[in-house]
Amino acid sequence: MLAYNLFRRKGEADLFCAVPEDIPVPAFLTPEAWEYGCSVDIQALSGFDAEAAEISAGANGFYLFHSAS
Structure with missing residues (x-):
């Protein structure tokens, strides 16, 4: 599994x-x-879609998502 650097939007706890x-x-x-949150294998996070992340990161260099937890 690919490891990601995870960032959280200030004022938007779930973004x-x-x-x-x-x-x-x-x-x-x-x-x-x-x-900055951490460097992590984030497949376990709620709202994280590994396939969408791979496609988005390949095209844009990043993946934006909402977490339900």
Whole structure:
């Protein structure tokens, strides 16, 4: 499983951005708006779709998703 750097949107507790560890962090993930969570295999997180993440990261370099927990 691919490991991702996980960011949480400040003020939006359920909005996350996952960036594969081997891809540079996109410029929109600024410290003012996003906080770094951790580097993790995030398939276990609620709302995380591994297939969608792979497609999105391949096309955009990141995967945005809402977590239900």
